Amino acid sequence: LEAGVAEEQLARIMGPCGLDIGADTQEETALAILAEILAVRAGRGGGPLRESKNRIHVEVA
Secondary structure: OOOOOOHHHHOOOOOOOOOOOOOOOHHHHHHHHHHHHHHHHHOOOOOOHHHOOOOOOOOOO
């Protein structure tokens, strides 16, 4: 059994990662990376909320 990563898994890796928020510190860089992860997971672009065409809060019935 050969240990390794399949080519299709490697193809999913993107870099550099993170949203361009002007991060300078390690903590800010971590926040930028997490922000991109959340945006990708939600299918969003990660732009400013004021430019969003969708509601940002769920309506409560």
